[in-house]
Amino acid sequence: MNSLILLLILMFGGALFAFILNKFVPALRDIFVVLLMLGVSYLFFSTGISNRLNFDVLGIHMQWGFTSASYLFGIIVVVLGSLALIYSTAYMKGKDRLGYFYMNFLFSIGAMLGILMSRDLISLFFFWEIMTWSSYFIVIYSGNDVDRRGLKYMIFSAIGAYSMLMAIVIVNSFIGSFLLEDVFASIFAIGSGYQIAIAILLMIGFGVKSAMMPLHVWAPRAYSESPMSYTAVFSGALSKMGVFGFALVLFNLVSTQNWLINEVVAWLAAITSVLATFYAVIQSDAKKLLAYSSIAQIGYIIIGLASNTYLGVMAGLFLAVLHAVFKSTLFMAVGAVERQVGTTDMTKISGLIRRMPWTFVATLISIIALAGLPPLGGFVGKWMLYEALITSGHYYLVIMVFLSSTAAFLYSYRILFGMFLGQEEPEFAHVKEAPLSMLIPMLILSGISVLSGSHPGFILEPIQSAMASFGFQSNLPHESWWELTVLFNTWGDKVALVNVLTSIVGVFLIALAFITIKGYKNQRYVTTKDISSSGEIIQPEDNMTFQIDFYKPFERAIWPLLKRKIDDYYTDFGKGLEALFDFVRRFYNGNGQFYAIYVMAFLALLLIAGTKYFGF
Amino acid sequence: MVISPVQYIAIPLIAAFLIPLFGKLNKELVRIIPGLVLLYLSYISVVLMNQVISQNTMIVEIIAGWRPPWGINLVFSPFSGFLASLFSMLGFIIWMYTYNFKREVEDAQTEKFYVLMMMLITGTIGIVLTGDIFNMFVFLEITAISAYSLTAFYRERDGAEAAFKYLLVGSFASFFILLAIVLLYSQVGTLNMADIAQKMPDVNPYMKGVILMLFFVGFGIEAEMFPLNGWAPDVYTQAPGPIGAIFAGMVVKAGIYGLVRVIFTLFDVHEIFPLLMIMGVITMAVSEVIALRQGKLKRMLAYSSIGQMGLVLVAFGIGTHEAVFAAIFLMFNHAVIKSLLFLSGTYLVYHSKEKNISDLDGIGKSLPFTSFLFALGSLAIVGLPPFAGFWSKLYILMAAADVRLIAVIAIILAVSVVEIVYYFRVLHRIYFRERISTIEIKIPSFNAKISMLILAIVIIVIGVYPDLISGLIERAATDLLDKQHYIQSVLSVGLH
Amino acid sequence: MMKRFFIFLILAIVGYYIVDVVSQIPFGENRVNVGDYYLDKSPSELKVSNTVTAIVVNYRGFDTLGEVTVLFLAATGLASIMFRRKRKGEKDIRAKKASSRIIQIGSQILFPIIILLGAYVFIHGHLSPGGGFQGGVIIATASLLMLISYRKFKVNHSTISWIESIAGIVFVLLGVTGLILGKTFLENFLPTGELNNLLSGGIIGIIYVAVGFKVAAELTGLIDTLLLNNRPEANKEK
Amino acid sequence: MMNEFLMISFYGTAIALILIGLYATLAKKNLLKIVIGLSIADSGLNLLFMAIGYVKDGTAPIFSAEVVGKNVVMVDPVPQALVLTAIVIGFAVTAVALSLVMRLYRHHNTAAIDEIKNLKW
């Protein structure tokens, strides 16, 4: 049997089996899902990219198989999927409806693999929808539907998916085939108006999943309210499907004459990243903060893709991989805190560094990667992005990205400080470190983050072959843009990243040792309520730590931008529609005689119209 | 005795006349006999369908020894045969569901229930099988009268009100169809559909137009076209649960069959297609948005059903081979999926007086199996893969795209979003709310579970492997579009 | 008022088109149609002098089967719609008070005569105007007469359903017999006899008798069901 | 002349009955009036069909002893057979309708159709 089919059968069959297993032998469930995922990962890595499967369904020709591009994303999916499942076994312990949870978890991972292996639009859509509903079922897993987040997610996904479907059928009506290669080959032969419409419709579809600006409103709550073990995959891998789709559309379906599309997308992404960063800053809940941060980060990625330069695309893809790594680490870390402490409200938690040191380490590394500070991969990615934008002359975009990444420092700091540093509250004294099965995935991912800083080449290599399969060839003076541990730039400078890393880490370690030795004796524990005030009488309930309202001034400054959320417009629109629908409903007024009158009136109308217009 | 299409009518009739007698012998027989009959019908469906497909013919059965156009004949063509087989098999599954349904109803009523239910199914089968237009009217009346009575079956509901509305509008339908038949007879002097189709070109176009409009309205009422469907939501709501499934799965389909048979075969006027499509779009849009605002489960399902019928009309209105294929596929899918929804939904609101959606809060924990099947049906009906509904919707969109009906595609998809919203809202309530209502819960009986499970398996299997059935549907679509073949096959029968 | 005006308007439109169409149908003209074939074959092949009967029972016998079924369903449906749980000690009362003696005696005399008339009508269905339906209705009228005039007159529902079922089954089985004998459903398999003879027309006569019994039984049952509920005080349900 | 007169009177009566019946169904609020309207409209339709099947100077399509062998014009028997069916079906529908009226009256204590709207929207 073809390993592609086997992969899908294992995934979906395994998902169903996990559901059934949970009913009868719940003890074996965790082991089963982890083993299944590991087996699938093995199968995935052994599959390779040359495998092609052709078949017909209902007279529609379909083709499955990985390309180097989708393989890259596939790696993200299986790695994150396996780690998140391992993490899940501890994180979800003791919750109910686990069979349901794991079933949908595996469904969505299987669907993602399906999306990546589709070489035709119908299978792509098919798996896209499976991914949508299975993730929806996890989003609403935790019960009370605050703000109807699940429904919102589903509505937006549906809008996106159906605009995709519309594009797909229109493409087919022109080209007569759903195969991606046929579509790519002949898309520019059809009318320009249709071309643009198709590109836009497809991008709406992918934009929803990657939470682009006007379509992002579902994301914050969906990310923050799903179980964290799934959010790691959701934000890490699932949103990358949108990125993958964007790449497909931008590189293959938008002709160079329609460069405006690229510009618009880039600008939307830039606005997304700035606004989402601002929102992230003013959140007090770590999960929501990370959710907004995810949206902002995907903004960078899409800016990179839309820049349509070799370096920009590379930066975008690099950031995509990296984002998957560090953002899922962060979600896992927050999940660990949530599980051990019971809350993720940063105004309540503080000083967990002593209680959960390993979680802290993972968070720290990921935060550094997120903020784009030098020794780690985030820096590399952002550097490449800036360079690409500057060399291609997108100066305003550079300003936007700069604004957004500066603001990102604010929330990066906040999440680190709010949860781990600061005064230790006595009520958290009993908190223990997260169990091993949660730590290991986090630490593995952190390790990847570190490596990405020192050896970006191991990520850039698959990216380069992926770009080749997207149709990008290096057109630059250098032979190569990177070596394993060395970063070049347009101007011919070389930076040996390992040296940077080792030196910075060395300095850091020395400083740490120094502080520890020097300051250990002077340390004094005070509670957050025990702070001397300058003549002001402090009430016991006043918590004076600066997690609270620390960013108030900043918030006040950006408030005009954020006052009216896009969400509110959607809500008003929905309300208006509902009122309209209620009006339509009055047609069925309950009086049977009116129904009979409708019949007669319709007949009269038809007789007039029929004899006049239908040519009888 | 050789298996022949007339047994579709004769066997249920004998059984219907026998049931009152057997009811005196043994109460259980009353429940069992319809099942046996429907099982037998399913069996002959398989045999006949196999014959039709393998020999690439249509079976035309003469009745009373007079060949068409003088006698009545039954036509088991790929299209009508497909629908007849669908009805009998679905009927059997629904019978299985009703076997232990509402045992507390009096014996005398049980007997009537089964007679009426069986005749409802037989009536729909008769409508699709008959080759004679007046005979179709008679079967329409059989269907209608059983439907009126079944709608008013429960005394504690507002069934009588719904039934009266249905009767009022349904009488208009019969009236218009009969009027059309009368005018048609005055023009062509025959009642056989093939003969009419053959003679139709000679009729003057004005007369043709008026007759077609009368048929259009008449069958449009049965097919739940938009301004004519006032009765439908009430009827679906008030009828017993399995009967709702029969309405959604068979009665409407029979109405649509009548409509398309008249338009495609009898008249063959392509000018009417845009009208059919426009009415379909309006029907779909209006009823789906109304469904969004429903607070009662069955009413929501009813409007959803009407909306799907609108989609079927759109597909027929496009009129290409691909579109007709999609329409028939959707008819099949909708019959199966909506039956599943009605059957499982019935148990979800079994003891609820108002049948409110809010009564479903948290019922997923108490009724896991039924809720799961309901969820599956919901996913399928909105056309999410990997369930059956996806392929038919895809094909309709493809057909629409091929003739560049971009606006229609947009409307269909926008309406699908609405559909997703209201179905997922229900699912959310089922699974993710705490149960507060104190309404007693009814666990489905074993046979009901089996019947729902069969439907669910069909949905999944067709969803994953649609080619299982596409051959039959392909033949059905070809049959519907090939008017000449129909005429020839019918009129040449019995010519020695 | 607006509504009424609107109704007049749409009725005027529909009426206009109906008039327009119908006026194009020539009146009294002998058009070529399937009727000619029936008029030609019915006396010569089926030996049935009443062509309408030949059509109703043989050429379009399937319609008649459906029609009988419609009546059967109406009776069944009506009984199901009117079904009401009996209260304790409630008796079946069809009329509020007994009719006057004159009416009673009159109906007693009339009853057998009407029954005979009905029987005559459906037995001679293939010879003269009339047939199963007309005869059945006439018989039903007779029992209606008794039901109204006698308070205690009871219709035995068991008997009725026996008659109904057997008559119906006879009809279908006659059809199926044709099928079994290698002919078609409802095809005549008996010798047709001589034109204008009582024993002519093959199975047509038998079917019409069955239809007569069936219609009579169904209508009687139907009226009885309606009469049983003829009690305003029983109607106060709520 | 005679033919036109017959045509106008038959077709006219039929259409008049149809329209009167439909009017009653659409405009009258009483349930019974609605049913009466339906039955009148049906009667009109039956009359129309019979009138269409009429043949000038035709006789009833019965081959009684005096007619056999003579060349007589007969009216079209098909409409007669169909109308026969239609009448019976109409009666069946009327019966069901009336039983529904009775139940509605029992339930709502009114026979006005605009007061019976528990089910709407």
Added chain:
Amino acid sequence: MNWLVIPIIVLVILTIAAAIYAVISKNLLYAVVSTGVVSLGLSMFFFILQAPDVALTEAAIGVALTTIIFIITIRNTTEIECCDEKKSKIDVKKGGEK
């Protein structure tokens, strides 16, 4: 055949008048009886149209049976057509109790 003219005119007028009366009459009993008259007229028409079978059927079903079941229904419900303009429910009740 001219002798038929007058009876036909009478019949037409009678039938249509009865139909109109059946629709407008406030008393349902009268309306039902008028419907019976319409059926009777119709059955005459059928006779004139050389359709004795149909005439017989219409006479038996339309005139006798339909009228009777209508009357039974009226006895069960109400005799007076309700509130076309603005009569209240009380009138209907009275009609029912009669």
